[in-house]
Amino acid sequence: MIKVSVLYPNATGATFDHEYYLKTHMALVKERFGPNLLGYSVDRGLAGDDGATPPLYVTQCNLYFESMASLGAVMGAHGGELNADVPNFTNITPVTQLSEVLVDNRP
Template sequence: MIKVSIFYRNGPGKTFDWDYYLSKHIALVKKVYGKALKGVTIDKGLSGRSSAEGPIYLAICHLYFDAVAAYQDPLKENGKKFAEDFPKYTNIAPEVQISEVIQ
């Protein structure tokens, strides 16, 4: 199984619309990937190492697939949809990491 993690880094002037993200963007992700998407978890950053610091990431989304191709192939046709949707909920350029889930 692979995990695709999408990180939204915090910083001065960074914004993130949780309502839109959860109700619209994640619905788009589920529609595009359908049954190939095995699971989704979403983390909302609260703080850094100490509760006095802001979070390093405002949000992190983890998408689970059986194979890398199950994630990448639909992007070829639908990547533009995602790119057009980003500005509707954030001004943060997402960082993506693909990982193998080993445990």
């Protein structure tokens, strides 16, 4: 299984519209990627226990695909459109990491 992690680093002046991201952007992702997208998760960074330590990332999204071929098929067709939507919800330049999932022990 292939995981695409899209991370939005926290920085002074960073803005992120979680409502738009969840309701509009992720709906677009699901629609465009269709059955090639096995599943996804979206996380919001939290401050540390002391409440003063800001999160390293404002938001993180993980997208799961069966193979690099299934990822490549949808990214080639729709990656540009999805990237063009980023300024609608954030001024952060996302960082992307591709990973091979070796163990998935989620319930």
